[in-house]
Amino acid sequence: MARLGSQAKAGFYPTPDSVCELLKAKIIFDLEKGARLLDPCCGEGKTLSRLAGGVPNLTTYGIELDHQRAHEARSRLDKVLWGDSLSEVMVSPGSFGLLYLNPPYDTGVSDGAKSQRLEVQFLRRYLGTLQQGGYLVLVIPYYILKHCAKPLARYFKVQVLGFPEDEFQAFRQCIVFGRKKLLAPKEEAEQTQTHLEELAGMEPDEFMNEVETLECIAPVSITVPPPAKPLTTFRAKNIDPLEAIPLVRKAGILKNVLAELTPKKNNVIRPLTSVKKGQMALMLAGGYMNKAIEKNGRQLVVKGVMDKSEKVINVRENDSGEGSITTRDQYIPTIKIIDMQTAELIMVQ
Numbered sequence: 001m002a003r004l005g006s007q008a009k010a011g012f013y014p015t016p017d018s019v020c021e022l023l024k025a026k027i028i029f030d031l032e033k034g035a036r037l038l039d040p041c042c043g044e045g046k047t048l049s050r051l052a053g054g055v056p057n058l059t060t061y062g063i064e065l066d067h068q069r070a071h072e073a074r075s076r077l078d079k080v081l082w083g084d085s086l087s088e089v090m091v092s093p094g095s096f097g098l099l100y101l102n103p104p105y106d107t108g109v110s111d112g113a114k115s116q117r118l119e120v121q122f123l124r125r126y127l128g129t130l131q132q133g134g135y136l137v138l139v140i141p142y143y144i145l146k147h148c149a150k151p152l153a154r155y156f157k158v159q160v161l162g163f164p165e166d167e168f169q170a171f172r173q174c175i176v177f178g179r180k181k182l183l184a185p186k187e188e189a190e191q192t193q194t195h196l197e198e199l200a201g202m203e204p205d206e207f208m209n210e211v212e213t214l215e216c217i218a219p220v221s222i223t224v225p226p227p228a229k230p231l232t233t234f235r236a237k238n239i240d241p242l243e244a245i246p247l248v249r250k251a252g253i254l255k256n257v258l259a260e261l262t263p264k265k266n267n268v269i270r271p272l273t274s275v276k277k278g279q280m281a282l283m284l285a286g287g288y289m290n291k292a293i294e295k296n297g298r299q300l301v302v303k304g305v306m307d308k309s310e311k312v313i314n315v316r317e318n319d320s321g322e323g324s325i326t327t328r329d330q331y332i333p334t335i336k337i338i339d340m341q342t343a344e345l346i347m348v349q
């Protein structure tokens with residue numbers, strides 16, 4: 001399996017190292033006042049931490065859907081939320097100097113049955129979190145520019161760059177640097193929109209001839225502004241147990257919390273025929289079998305939930321590594337077990 005396929009297996013496709021290095025060389029920060037940086041699809045947090053690396057007074061914020069990746073990102077970024085950044089988090093508007101957005105390249109369902117590219121859903125949801133004069137760094141396949149053209153043209157002064165030639169082949173990505181501004185006049189916005197749509201409609205070679213590539217632009221290209229106001233809200237609607245347990249311990253209220261978590265009443269289940277695995281999983285996830293039990297001398301509380309994650313359903317790739325990855329959200333019946341003596345959390349999926 002070549003590069004594209006193996007990356008898809010891991011479930012995400014981070015920004016290539018060479019692109020991170022080039023980006024780092026193009027972005028400058030106010031060394032005294034610093035800046036706030038946000039990546040709403042932060043993966044393991046490597047890209048944002050590299051962009052911020054070695055610069056004083058920067059604060060890095062990430063959001064990630066995959067629990068394991070969110071956990072890993074916490075070792076690299078200052079604050080990481082675990083959850084769906086489109087629907088499960090709350091972030092103050094106008095609070096970030098830099099928004100790094102390398103979203104899943106896929107179609108998602110929004111507004112009932114109407115489907116819309118995820119790239120534009122993330123862009124629309126997060127453009128409001130940037131302060132005036134703040135910078136968007138958007139990484140998307142260039143042909144997706146047609147879906148993003150309208151919001152980009154209305155709210156940003158944009159510059160489109162191609163990925164370095166050897167990295168371009170895999171996903172045909174471009175980078176959009178966008179400086180946030182007040183709403184553009186209608187005529188100017190329409191002209192920019194048309195230009196972006198034209199770029200999106202080009203053949204890959206034509207596109208690469210038309211735009212500059214990242215390595216060719218001047219060394220100092222974007223200057224990220226320092227925070228203009230305090231960040232009042234950055235939180236997830238769901239509680240992440242990996243974060244909550246140490247906090248509860250520290251606060252000295254572990255005993256009370258565990259007592260509160262213990263179900264008051266255990267359901268007694270007497271199926272008439274033997275229960276199939278699928279039925280058992282649904283009953284567990286639906287909470288019907290939540291209970292306190294004793295096993296090998298350990299007091300355990302069992303709770304079933306549906307966990308959401310991303311599944312790769314299709315990888316198309318030719319010999320030169322070109323192609324696409326299609327992913328879908330999936331809901332996994334999960335059993336969470338808390339050991340009442342140690343507050344250890346065990347998860348079974």
Ligand SMILES: C[S@@+](CC[C@H](N)C(=O)[O-])C[C@H]1O[C@@H](n2cnc3c(N)ncnc32)[C@H](O)[C@@H]1O
Pocket residue numbers: 011012013014015039040041042043044045046047063064065066069083084085086102103104310
């Ligand atoms: C293309 S990777 C980008 C990783 C990192 N930002 C980078 O550029 O190296 C996209 C990441 O977004 C995550 N993701 C997908 N849908 C998400 C959602 N609804 N909310 C938060 N994260 C999501 C995936 O799990 C994956 O780690």
